[in-house]
Amino acid sequence: MLRQSPSGRWRVASKNAHGPELPVRWLLAEWPADQTEPVQFWLPSLPADTALATLVRTAKST
Structure with missing residues (x-):
């Protein structure tokens, strides 16, 4: 679990690609012990x- 500023291709392709930074969000990943990589991600905007x-x-309620 960490706090991260989201980014991605959709932002690069948008008109505001050089605009203000996106807000910092929590990054949660579900990574079961028997998997080689995470199976699900969430970017909640909670404080x-x-x-x-x-x-x-x-995250689990959505």
Whole structure:
């Protein structure tokens, strides 16, 4: 779990590619022990001081 500023091709191709940075978000990844890579990702916009249990509960509820 970490806080990350999202980016990607869609931003590079947009008119605002050189505009202000995107807001920092949480990056959560579901990575089961029996898998070689993560199977799912979430970028919730919850505050930086949000408890891990709340982040996971919110991600799993979607």
